Amino acid sequence: MRKLKRLLVLSLGFFALNACSSDSEAVDENKTIFVTSVIVNGSDITDGQAKQFTTVVLPNNATNRTVTWSVSDESIALISDNGILTPLDNGTVQITATANDDSGLSAQKTVKISGVAGPVVLVESISISGSDITDGQAKQFSVTVLPNDATNKVVVWSVSDTSMAEINIEGLLTPKKNGTVNVIATAIDGSGIKGELNVNISGVSIKIAKAENVLLFQRNNGGWPKYHNDFSGYDREQTSADLTEASKKDKVDTTIDNNHTIGEIRILLNAYQASANNDYLEAAVRGIDWVFEAQYENGGWPQVYPLESGYSRYITYNDNAMGNVMNLMRDIFLEQNNLDLIDNSYISKAQTAFDKGIDVILQSQVVINGIKTAWCAQHDAVTLKPKMARSYELASNSGSESVGVVKLLMTLESPSAEVINAINGAVAWFESVKIVGYALQDVNGDKVLVESPGNVMWARFYTLDDYTGDQYESMFNAFNPNEPFFCSRDTDPQGGGPRKTIAEISYERRNGYAWYGTWAKNLISTEYSAWKAKHGI
Structure with missing residues (x-):
């Protein structure tokens, strides 16, 4: 009989006995726990047939409880990776199970073999028959084991990655997700042959909990409301109140505010990429259709669509609402960030929508005394003039939202002269209105402006130069253009309208709104110069 190489194989000791111990005590999860005992279970072979041997490895919470099997005489018997002893001749062998950690422990058992009537023919090759899975459904695989007269032609099935698929003892492969997996069939006769x-x-169509929750809240028009305003609500099981709100499919509260609709579209595309669940792709495309429909002919996007009365119908730069939409459009026509998953018929539409968006940004840049400055948080959809939103968000130049607009313009690969002028004008404006040497601090539970040498920041709102017809026109007449201003709510005791200092507005508004920030710091310190260098400006 030809000499066989000794196999070093692993076993999890399946069929291992449960041993009573004090392992339930709390242990440091990062500490390595070594094996303290190995016991081999099994009996003599009297019928010449293969037999399963098992181990008991203690303690039960040992970090690595696997073992390597070996036999003392491979001319008498061979042992497989899972402890199956195949007799080759009558005689006596010692089998050994050695712990695979650094404990150095092993256990031996002497086995007497009888009943072997003739020569054992070992497996020499295994070929697996089967094909790729294209429909996400389970598929049966089979093997051809040679030689035909092999004594034991039984194989054990396994896969290289159980997160991708599982395979049962009969070779039925059940996929879990899309990708590639290696299917393995191993002889149990100790030959070590594998196919x-x-x-x-x-x-494979997989349901992802977060994406399923996003689907719940999509309105019939394709967009999403901001019910889960910070998106964290999609990460948990929905309450009965959530489900009631989600059921209002015909409600027209769909918005781009706080990254909604755009954010949900991206969640669904990520989920589709991971699951191939067409429900997610179809819902994302319906959301994209809503975004196209919501765009004004002049290129801007309202905060809410279908249009409502009030400030939500204005072209909205607030909270980077339009910036988020523009980034989605660009991802579509550049076929990046999972937007290559949608039909390529959207590419030209997205390019057109994006170009129109750039046009309206350029047209809505505020000009003061003939000089290009910045942008308001929202602009009239027809006149493109700055408009007020809530009672403490009056028409102004925004020290916050304008940063996002400039950064969007700076991403253009081949900026036109008009784009370059817009960026230069905005950065010059940021330089001219920066506030140096002061900081907003919490003093005894109240926000107070204090001296802070070297600190640089910007106000949220700066005055314009034309307030004709504004309800606070007379109050604004006390300001010069490009001055910071602050507001209480109209209903506050202090009354509405602009104030020159934060100390003059109500405690609630003073402490409940971002009146100052360092929004433009990186823009003017590094990003602007890098942009100029990139384009040779």
Whole structure:
């Protein structure tokens, strides 16, 4: 009989006995716990047939409880990676199970073998038959074991990655997600022969909890409300109140405010990429259709669509609402960030929508005394003039939202002269209105402006130069253009309208709104100069 190489194989000691111990005590999860005992279970072979041997490895919470099997005489018997002893001749062998950690522990058992009537023919090759999975459904695989007269032609099935797929004892492969997995069939006769086949898996449709919650809240028009305003609500099981709100499919509260609709579209595309669940792709496309429909002919986007009365119908730069939409449009026509998953018929539409958006940004830049400055948080959809939103958000130049607009313009690969002028004008404006040497601090639970040498920041709102017809026109007449201003609510005791200092407005508004910030700091310190260098300006 030809000499066989000794196999060093691993076993999890399946069929291992449960041993009573004090392992339930709390332990440091990062500490390595070594094996203290190995016991081999099994009996003599009297019928010449293969027999399963098992181990008891203690303690039960040992970090690595696997073992390597070996036999003392491979001319008498061979042992497989899972402890199956195959007799080759009558006689006596010692089998050993050695712990695979650094404990150095092992256990031996002497086995007497009888009943072997003739020569054992070992497996020499295994070929797996089967094909790729394209429909996400389970598929049966089979093997051809040679030689035909092999004494034991039984194989054990396994896969290289159980997160991709599982395979049962009969070779039925059940996919879990899309990708590639290696299917393995291993002889149990101790020969160590394996057959392997790479299987490509596609078409698996998986439900992802977060994406399922996003689907719940999509309105019939394709967009989303801001019910889960910070998106964290999608990460948990929905309450009965949530489900009631989600059921209002015909409600027209769909918005781009606080990254909604755009954010949900991206969640669904990520989920589709991971799951191939067409429900997610179809819902994302419906959301994209809503975004296209919501765009004004002049290129701007309102905060809410269908249009409502009030400030939500204005072209909205606030909270980077339009910036988020523009980034989505660019991802579509550049086919990046999962937007390559949608039909390519959207590419030209997105390019057109994006170009129109750039046009309206340029047209709505505020000009004061003939000089390009910045942008308001919202602009009239027809006149493109700055408009007030809530009672403490009056028409102004924004020291916050304008940063996002400039950064969007700076991403253009081949900026036109008009774009360059817009960026230069805005950065010059930021330089001219920066506030140096002061900081907003919490003093005894109240926000107070204090001296802070070297600190640089910007106000949220700066005055314009034309307040004709504004309800606070007379109050604004006390200001010069480009001055910071602050507001209480109209209903506060202090009354509405602009104030020159934060100390003059109500405690609630003083402490409940971002009146100052360092929004433009990186823009004027590094990003602007890098942009100029990139384009040779």
